[in-house]
Amino acid sequence: MASVLRRMLLLIFSFSGARGQVAWQPERAWLQAYPVDIMFRNRILSIFALLAACVLYRTVAQAADQRVELCPADPQITAALMQVSAQRIQADIEKLVSVQTRLTLSAQDPDSIKAGHGIGAAREWIKEEFERYSRDCGGCLEVKTDSFTEAPAARIPKPTVITNVYAVLKGTDPESAHRIVLVTGHYDSRNSDTFDVSGIAPGANDDASGTSVSLECARVLSKLKFPATIIFLTVAGEEQGLNGSAHFAKFAKEQGWNIEAALNNDIVGGNRDPQKDSGVVRIFSEGVPIAATDAEVRMIRNLGGENDSPSRQVARYVAEVSRTYQTAVKPLLEYRLDRYLRGGDHISFNEQGYAAVRFTEYREDYHRQHQNVRTENGIEYGDVPKWVNFEYVRNVARINAATLASVASAPAPPTKVRLQTKELENNSTITWEASPGNPSYEVLWRATTSPEWENVQPVGAITRTTLPISKDNVIFGVRAVDSQGHRSLAVVPQPER
């Protein structure tokens, strides 16, 4: 900064003619038009210029200190992302498509599984894949199923066994292992008729693509160790009414699981439509939380908290991680729960009070979702692998893997984060409780109209800070940072009087 200031001063003196020379020809012409003492005017000009330079220097210096900058990349995570493979993803999607239909109501008896047909065959194959990854990492994954019988409902004509398959990469730090970050996709599929138990329903994009993201993240990240726990989940029953994820999320809540973030990938195939933007993936996140109590909704309304649900902090985190790891596909944050007329498995987690977001390709092709495979009036219908862009799925999987690894490497977010509101004042005092491991903290803030964090102030390993910024004009967040620069999710303070 000092050299910048030096250069500015030199520039000012050379332009102002403070040494009795008028070097700048246009200024000279201007001066000649007004008969005043040139030396006097130039001195006045140089004083004003100096003042302007000081103001500019201060502003630039402050901005340099406080702008949110790129977090450092973890070389271990960078190396893992290189292992995410489009060939592996293609093989996973083609294998899932090969069972012909994965309708939740389709066959799951031993003979069908043996013949490789129906949802039972898909379920067993996913389980075997997770087990294979676990063998490759010395048994590091616990492979589990969450199986239950769903009672008849609108899209479930008779009691139906639904099975979620998942793998747990247990955290290595006893103080952090209870912290969970989760990735999910639904392995069930459907065609035009949601009761057609035997017709072809390839579901290559919807949602073998999302299932392959869970699988590929498990394969790659199981080679590493993280302080916190990662769960790689694949669910069924999505097309019949989010049944699998609803059961899993409810079970997690009953068990008191501390899921910090759930990433749902549904339709991330990046179909090969010419109007497709293969550089973007949408991240949907709820605004006012579905699980908020009436009192919480009142507070959100009073204080402008509509844009700061924990799910939205996850979305911002995904965007920041994507910048840190310079992923080829960029997240586009969509500040809504889901698309019009649609829903997905992240909502099941939101309903249980967990932070969860949905990844979906930028532009969907409705000819290739929930359609029988056919050609009509020259239009090809059906969700077959030839429309899936496997490179795109790989790039989406990389964003997921980077996010999972970053959350699982970071310290726990600060708890009981409070903004002191006892006094009417223009300073803001924020307090919080320390996370285990004595991390440092950063206070983030942004204008109330800004979509992402704009400023950051590192404050060290303390639990109380006062900033000369009015809480009425900005939104604050606090996050924990370890010595290697891993950042936790941000927590927005609650007011305390």
Ligand SMILES: [Zn+2]
């Ligand atoms: Zn889907």
